[in-house]
Amino acid sequence: MTVLSEAVLADPVALTRALCDIRSVSGEEAEICDAVEGALARLGHLKVERVGNTLVARTELGRGKRVMLAGHLDTVPVNGNFPTRLDDDDRLWGLGTSDMKSGTALALWIAATVPKPKFDLSFAFYDCEEIEAERNGLNRLSKSRPELLAADFAILLEPTYGMVEAGCQGTMRARITVRGKRAHSARSWTGKNAIHDAARVLHRLNAYGAREVEVDGCVYREGLNAVSIGGGVAGNVIPDECRVEVNYRFAPDRDEAAAEAHLREVFIGWDVEITDSAPSCRPGLDRPEAAEFVAAAGGEFRAKLGWTDVARFATLGIPAVNFGPGDPNLAHKQDEHVEIDIIRDCADALRAYVKGRS
Incomplete structure (x- = not known):
């Protein structure tokens, strides 16, 4: 020893x-x-x-x-x-x-x-x-x-x-799921492409304004970013689902419940699943x-x-x-x-x- x-x-x-x-x-x-x-x-x-x-x-x-x-x-x-x-x-x-x-x-x-x-x-x-x-x-x-x-x-x-x-900072990961409708790619107009619709999620992220928050004399800058994206069924199928993984770094004036509420507000209209969380x-x-x-x-x-x-x-x-x-x-x-x-x-x-x- x-x-x-x-x-x-x-x-x-x-x-x-x-x-x-x-x-x-x-x-x-x-x-x-x-x-x-x-x-x-x-x-x-x-x-x-x-x-x-x-x-x-x-x-x-x-x-x-x-x-x-x-x-x-x-x-x-x-x-x-x-x-x-x-x-x-x-x-x-x-x-x-x-x-x-x-x-x-x-x-x-x-x-x-x-x-x-x-x-x-x-x-x-x-x-x-x-x-x-x-x-x-x-x-x-x-x-x-x-x-x-x-x-x-x-x-x-x-x-x-x-x-x-x-x-x-606290950290939270979430999966944002965009739903569509499957169809044969030769007749794509009969379906709804979930990957294309995910552009609205990315646009929202791109336009997101991160807060800067002062807590006890320390300035924390938040961040909300896509960290991965996935979807698709086959090379000849219009996908009915696309998933965007996001990471939210939140200032210590927010607890995990407030951070989750904020994510759900930002992505209202889509399915939001919290996949991981750690407090500030x-x-x-x-x-x-x-x-x-x-x-x-x-x-x-x-x-x-x-x-x-x-x-x-x-x-x-x-x-x-x-x-x-x-x-x-x-x-x-x-x-x-x-x-x-x-x-x-x-x-x-x-x-x-x-x-x-x-």
Whole structure:
């Protein structure tokens, strides 16, 4: 079993590299979860619970507030980028360096080096973030053991290149079905071509004006787009059905019910089937804990234009932000890497935020 030594736990850069050098493709997190569990168990000041390959550790200091630090343990499949290598420009290259083991390492480093934080801390290290939602460890906990995730504020250490990205957009996919009437293509006038009629759906999408919404000082730009289209029966048949798949990214002033209502209003007159949905998350920057963290991280913030697991916390009524050293534009790429200086800068910001008086 891999053992994370005290020296490794004391250095966020060494810890990042150690975690990245444990193979943990989604569904294969047992080894890395064992290593993190062993490190947490040795610390003594944390209560640790394991559910499958997901770990939650908590301080129990009786503070008036609790903050959660969370990071996933898994990566996408290996693509010639394992194990890590360090170049002469102080960049660490390899699978998971950006998404998101550099961030997850910071959570573990804080757990190991700040035994008496100014508020109680919880830490979630979870599996299967990179695959289907039903296997996501944080999602499973939010449904089966929500008490383990209880907090006043949460920081998800997803890659943001050292900038606080607040909340997240919600995302919804829908299938818009256009109905027609089948006929022989030699006598097309006896039918009604559903593919041709789908042009009206595409015209509506092309004319759609996306909202820009300010929530807690963050500007979110919505989007509604066709992402696939399909239909047809045979080369000599007028099709009686055409399906347009759309993706709606909605601002956190809307919940999933409001987002669905909006889609049905936009596509009134057609069959609308919601095929997938994930909630948005408000920034929560009006909370004192969040304001403190933004100040500790340099005072700047922006909206998260995308979906992340901060939305899991939103379903539990917990405001959350994204913050981590990795570059989100490098996630899942073969040339994934992270700058050592950014790891250290983010580590300093987190430590300044959570550190209490000795």
